[in-house]
Amino acid sequence: MPAFTIGCDVKRGLDFKKDQQTAVGYITAININATDIKADISCKDPLNPTNALPVVAVLETVYWDTATTAPIQFAGRISTKNKQELAKMTYLDLKKVAVTLDFKVFDYDSVANTYFEAFKNNEKLNCEIAKEGKDLLLSFSNGPATEVASPQNYVFAITLNPQQKEQTVTLATGNQMNVVKQYGVKVE
Numbered sequence: 001m002p003a004f005t006i007g008c009d010v011k012r013g014l015d016f017k018k019d020q021q022t023a024v025g026y027i028t029a030i031n032i033n034a035t036d037i038k039a040d041i042s043c044k045d046p047l048n049p050t051n052a053l054p055v056v057a058v059l060e061t062v063y064w065d066t067a068t069t070a071p072i073q074f075a076g077r078i079s080t081k082n083k084q085e086l087a088k089m090t091y092l093d094l095k096k097v098a099v100t101l102d103f104k105v106f107d108y109d110s111v112a113n114t115y116f117e118a119f120k121n122n123e124k125l126n127c128e129i130a131k132e133g134k135d136l137l138l139s140f141s142n143g144p145a146t147e148v149a150s151p152q153n154y155v156f157a158i159t160l161n162p163q164q165k166e167q168t169v170t171l172a173t174g175n176q177m178n179v180v181k182q183y184g185v186k187v188e
Contacts, residue, residue, distance in 0.1 A: 003065040004171055006105055010077055013058040014148050016044035021108035025059030030101040040079050046106040046115040062105055068182045071130045071161045077153035083140050097129040099160055112175035122168045127160035
């Protein structure tokens with residue numbers, strides 16, 4: 001089964017320019033362990049660049065092997081305040097961490113000459129932070145990232161397993177070339 005993997009341009013994600021056609025991606029909302037992480041970075045919506053798009057994270061990479069129960073891996077940049085909030089969470093005794101989130105990855109279709117949503121959730125995704133042994137797959141840098149100086153931002157990564165319910169995500173290979181895939185399996 002083919003995997004979905006995309007590298008996004010963090011610099012363009014933070015400072016979108018329509019004439020530079022690179023993939024950009026965002027986590028637009030995320031709740032971890034019943035705590036909303038604030039969408040405190042203002043970006044531009046590639047489908048309508050005159051509109052502001054408040055985001056929690058600007059993505060650098062996204063990976064999903066497209067299997068129904070496979071985790072989705074996100075890596076990107078978060079604000080100083082959100083890094084502090086996530087750091088606080090890691091000090092808690094967390095055995096199982098519920099997550100809900102919304103995300104969108106945009107790519108450019110050079111045939112249709114337009115941006116399109118290349119990977120997105122169709123309803124708020126219900127997930128859990130994946131683990132490697134006892135360690136949660138949630139990390140962030142101690143120091144600020146250097147690729148973009150302002151706003152100050154930190155590298156972060158999170159890997160999410162689907163909760164035990166049927167959900168859907170949409171993948172696209174071009175403008176209006178969508179495939180809806182199941183994410184998660186319902187257990188009764």
